[in-house]
Amino acid sequence: MSKTGKIFLAALAFAIACLLPMIMGDEPYIIHIFIMSFYIGSISMAWNILGGMTGQLSLGHATFMGLGAYLTATLVIKADVSPWIGMAASFLVVGLMAAVIFYPCFVLRGPYFTLATIAFGETFRNLLMNWPYVGQGQGLLMPFGDDDFWAMRFLSKMPYYYMSLFMLIGISLAVWRLDRSKWGYAFKTIREDEDTAAAIGVDIARYKLYATFLSAGFTAVAGAFYSQYLRFIDPEIMMTVFSVEFVLPAIIGGISFVAGPLVGAILIIPLSEFLRAHFAGVVSGINIIVYAVILILVIFLKPSGLLGWLREWSDKRRLTRVPEKGGGHA
Amino acid sequence: MLKVESLTKIFRGLKAVSNVSFEMGEGGISGMIGPNGAGKTTIFNMISGFFRPTEGRVFYRGRDITDLPVHKYTGEGIARTFQIMKPLAHMNVLDNVVSGAFFGRNENRGYADAKEKALEIIEFTHLADKRHFLAKELGTADKKRLELARALATRPDLLLLDEVMAGLNPIETDEAMELVRKINRSGITILMIEHVMRAVVDLCSEILVLHHGERISFGSPEQVMNDPLVIEVYLGKDDGYGISRN
Ligand SMILES: Nc1ncnc2c1ncn2[C@@H]1O[C@H](COP(=O)(O)OP(=O)(O)O)[C@@H](O)[C@H]1O
Ligand SMILES: [Mg+2]
Numbered sequence A: 001m002s003k004t005g006k007i008f009l010a011a012l013a014f015a016i017a018c019l020l021p022m023i024m025g026d027e028p029y030i031i032h033i034f035i036m037s038f039y040i041g042s043i044s045m046a047w048n049i050l051g052g053m054t055g056q057l058s059l060g061h062a063t064f065m066g067l068g069a070y071l072t073a074t075l076v077i078k079a080d081v082s083p084w085i086g087m088a089a090s091f092l093v094v095g096l097m098a099a100v101i102f103y104p105c106f107v108l109r110g111p112y113f114t115l116a117t118i119a120f121g122e123t124f125r126n127l128l129m130n131w132p133y134v135g136q137g138q139g140l141l142m143p144f145g146d147d148d149f150w151a152m153r154f155l156s157k158m159p160y161y162y163m164s165l166f167m168l169i170g171i172s173l174a175v176w177r178l179d180r181s182k183w184g185y186a187f188k189t190i191r192e193d194e195d196t197a198a199a200i201g202v203d204i205a206r207y208k209l210y211a212t213f214l215s216a217g218f219t220a221v222a223g224a225f226y227s228q229y230l231r232f233i234d235p236e237i238m239m240t241v242f243s244v245e246f247v248l249p250a251i252i253g254g255i256s257f258v259a260g261p262l263v264g265a266i267l268i269i270p271l272s273e274f275l276r277a278h279f280a281g282v283v284s285g286i287n288i289i290v291y292a293v294i295l296i297l298v299i300f301l302k303p304s305g306l307l308g309w310l311r312e313w314s315d316k317r318r319l320t321r322v323p324e325k326g327g328g329h330a
Numbered sequence B: 001m002l003k004v005e006s007l008t009k010i011f012r013g014l015k016a017v018s019n020v021s022f023e024m025g026e027g028g029i030s031g032m033i034g035p036n037g038a039g040k041t042t043i044f045n046m047i048s049g050f051f052r053p054t055e056g057r058v059f060y061r062g063r064d065i066t067d068l069p070v071h072k073y074t075g076e077g078i079a080r081t082f083q084i085m086k087p088l089a090h091m092n093v094l095d096n097v098v099s100g101a102f103f104g105r106n107e108n109r110g111y112a113d114a115k116e117k118a119l120e121i122i123e124f125t126h127l128a129d130k131r132h133f134l135a136k137e138l139g140t141a142d143k144k145r146l147e148l149a150r151a152l153a154t155r156p157d158l159l160l161l162d163e164v165m166a167g168l169n170p171i172e173t174d175e176a177m178e179l180v181r182k183i184n185r186s187g188i189t190i191l192m193i194e195h196v197m198r199a200v201v202d203l204c205s206e207i208l209v210l211h212h213g214e215r216i217s218f219g220s221p222e223q224v225m226n227d228p229l230v231i232e233v234y235l236g237k238d239d240g241y242g243i244s245r246n
Helices: A003-024 A028-053 A061-079 A083-107 A111-129 A158-179 A182-192 A194-200 A204-230 A240-253 A260-279 A286-301 A305-320 B040-047 B070-076 B093-102 B111-124 B140-152 B170-185 B197-203 B221-225 B228-235
Strands: B002-011 B014-024 B029-033 B055-060 B078-080 B158-162 B189-193 B206-211 B214-219
Touching (some): A003 A028, A028 A158, A028 A260, A061 A083, A061 A111, A061 A240, A083 A111, A158 A182, A158 A204, A182 A204, A194 A204, A194 B078, A194 B140, A240 A260, A240 A286, A240 A305, A260 A305, B014 B040, B014 B206, B029 B170, B029 B197, B040 B158, B070 B078, B078 B140, B093 B111, B140 B170, B170 B189, B206 B228, B214 B228
Parallel strands (some): B014 B214, B158 B189
Antiparallel strands (some): B206 B214
């Protein structure tokens, strides 16, 4: 697709997304599905910094999300701090925590790294389960009250819709910039081949640290949002299933594409919410079964995801056309 | 420019490189030859920081670089290619080279600069019409060129080439030789491991010969080729490996 074409498409999508609630009218359930799509899309996008760009497949992102949610909720409840500040604090604190905790895991490769991230998640979940200060298994309930922007508290879902939309756009823009930066190239080089990365001068440990910081930080921001939107959190939100849910959109869309998680989220979350709403009573956990099936299909049929398939298709079309003249600069 | 002093590498009791010393000046092309398993790649790995020598030191422009962390070498102006090619498989040719252009001795600039630099090098290495291909889609000759291009993008003074002509047909070998010459003329000192004798003799002004990890000869191509020890190693029946006549 040409550059102007892409910009046009993005602008169109943005306009539709902004106008959607007005078109949909007062349909809280539909709006909720959109909010969840934007929220999960944001985390999938953030996950992709570490998982897709840097190639370190983490299944610990539900923990970063949960830590952001818990940090923000605790600040709100115990110290009456605005969740907006909690969001910023989550980015820094959880980002740093993740970087420090993952640092020793960087020597682990492939599935061993993934296993370590699962273990890390379970550890934190158990910790919170047993910590009275944050309500143990009962979790935390946000304070009730009138609508208050500073307290990120609204009766209507509409403000949350726009918040999650802008969060998704913000993280997407950050990742898009990252993709074309020195950091981004360091991340991708590490993913492809650590020896080559080292040979061109990439300090592997340092850039993995940066990737973890950004990935976990952004995920924690989304977690902060989640805690204020649902207004109730408990340690369950850190379960590994949710980590899988965050990874899915990226893999379906294509982990080597900046827009991969976005495309994946738009397709998969509404489907998953639909299944959860309509079949959860009949077959509990149906959405997880569907996830597993989709995941297996994508990995077997098209590991590069939907966008990978799309690119191959357009490459083929280009190759069958008369080749452009000259090999000049793009 | 580069001085290697009694370099030794032992892998779990196996002496891969044994007390090798040599020195090379700036601006030329030097070669390293020897049968398979002679220890050539291991020496490269020690010069470029991938392996710590068991013993010995490496000096670059008079500075001891033996203990530098591996990612610091391109910053010093030393770049390398890999015998077993390691392309950034799922990135296209341009992005492979852009990666190099963001690191090494390039000042910390933005994408536009890195891309411009990369396109220059892609042109220089004759990869321009393939710049949108994924690295994994390239043939052997182009993959080798890409290895070169990515290393060049870090703006080295010293380039270590590990068998960049292996697996090429005679025409591709000629092209590769021409490219090596062109790189050298642009002011980059080259140390190359090569099995293709024609290329080594043609390109190199001095050659180091290794056998079983030991230096058995060093000198101009004529000197080395007429060294009885070298002749024995290559033509003798002690091991089956010969020089590929390509
Ligand atoms: N990482 C390693 N671990 C153990 N042995 C190695 C390693 N790298 C090389 N060797 C051994 O060292 C010897 C020299 O290998 P190498 O330097 O690759 O030879 P060459 O490049 O001259 O063909 C061989 O016997 C090889 O098996
Ligand atoms: Mg070798």
